[in-house]
Amino acid sequence: MRPLRVLMIACTLTCSAATLAQSSNAINGCYNRGTGELRRVNATDCRVTESSISWIIVGPHGAQGLQGQQGSQGAPGPKGDPGAPCSAVPPLPPAETAITPGLPKFQAAEGDAGTATGWLLTKLHFDRPVVWTPVTGGALSSNIRYEIGDSPEVFVTVGLRFDTSSRQTDVAELVAPLDRMAAIDTNLHRPPMVLLQIGALNVRGVISSISETYSDFLGDGTRTRCEVEVKMKVASSASQNSIAGQGLDICLHLRTVLSLCERCMRPC
Numbered sequence: 001m002r003p004l005r006v007l008m009i010a011c012t013l014t015c016s017a018a019t020l021a022q023s024s025n026a027i028n029g030c031y032n033r034g035t036g037e038l039r040r041v042n043a044t045d046c047r048v049t050e051s052s053i054s055w056i057i058v059g060p061h062g063a064q065g066l067q068g069q070q071g072s073q074g075a076p077g078p079k080g081d082p083g084a085p086c087s088a089v090p091p092l093p094p095a096e097t098a099i100t101p102g103l104p105k106f107q108a109a110e111g112d113a114g115t116a117t118g119w120l121l122t123k124l125h126f127d128r129p130v131v132w133t134p135v136t137g138g139a140l141s142s143n144i145r146y147e148i149g150d151s152p153e154v155f156v157t158v159g160l161r162f163d164t165s166s167r168q169t170d171v172a173e174l175v176a177p178l179d180r181m182a183a184i185d186t187n188l189h190r191p192p193m194v195l196l197q198i199g200a201l202n203v204r205g206v207i208s209s210i211s212e213t214y215s216d217f218l219g220d221g222t223r224t225r226c227e228v229e230v231k232m233k234v235a236s237s238a239s240q241n242s243i244a245g246q247g248l249d250i251c252l253h254l255r256t257v258l259s260l261c262e263r264c265m266r267p268c
Contacts, residue, residue, distance in 0.1 A: 026054045104198045106160075106178060106230070111192035113180035116160075121198060122227070123159030128152060154234040156203050158196060165216055165224040175212060175226050182207040189240045196232060205234040 030046035031038050031053055038053075046052045106116040129152045160178075164171045181194050196203040209231040216225035 026056050028052070028054045105196075106181065107195045107197065108177070108181050109193040109195045109204065111185040111188055113183075113185065113192050113194075114177040116174065116177040116181070118174050119160040119162050119228070121159070122161050123157065123229070124198070125157040127155040127157065155208070156196065156205070156232045156234060158230045158232070160228040160230065162226045162228065163216075163224065168218060168222065168224065171214070171223050171226045175228060178207075178210060178228060178230060182210045190238060193235070193238050194232065203232060203234060204236060205232045206238055207231070208233045 027040065028043060029038050029040045029052075030050040032047075032050050034049055104117075104119065104121055106119075108114060131152055162171045162174045164174065182191055184190055185192050191206055193204065194207055196205075207230060211229040213227045214223045214225065215227065217223055
């Protein structure tokens with residue numbers, strides 16, 4: 001039985017003898033084909049009557065050992081190449097300069113109030129009443145009449161958001177042109193006509209009301225965000241109230257009359 005078992009082992013390992021013999025962990029032997037004797041050798045220099053065999057014995061895998069202590073931090077590696085430059089964010093255009101046509105803007109159509117730019121549109125609301133009146137003696141739900149006459153007033157409400165938090169500057173500088181558009185121009189003696197441009201939409205009129213809410217501030221109190229709601233009255237032209245001009249003329253005339261009366265009342 002022993003020679004037979006050795007022969008089976010030799011036949012199995014002979015096929016890989018050439019490969020295993022090149023490994024430093026291989027066990028080399030020579031098997032005598034006549035006697036069945038197996039002897040261990042350091043090299044494959046077997047006799048003519050022997051066959052060269054090699055094999056590697058791998059034992060069972062042992063348990064993992066304890067983790068060693070963490071070593072000291074190594075030296076810093078070389079500095080890497082600089083990254084690609086990021087795309088620069090263009091600053092918001094100044095409030096007083098003209099901008100590219102077609103971009104959202106509030107612009108004074110007359111006077112020197114300037115142009116309000118650098119805002120984000122948050123709301124656009126149109127209010128146009130349609131005048132219906134009930135016919136006398138009829139029910140409102142079934143008998144009404146459309147009043148034909150002057151075109152009803154059209155109002156446009158615009159929500160604007162100004163934000164200078166990234167630049168950390170006072171956002172009121174961007175809102176200031178809107179305040180000037182709602183104030184009386186010294187040369188016009190009234191608020192100026194304004195033009196709202198949003199893409200292909202162009203609305204001309206006057207500012208009837210303006211509401212400003214400041215929400216974000218820096219540590220020193222600088223305002224960096226403002227929500228503005230502007231209500232416009234659509235109109236093609238505007239003029240000063242004639243009563244105001246008449247009142248000025250009346251005052252000048254009254255002063256002249258009083259001066260003459262004083263002269264008449266003086267004793268000769």
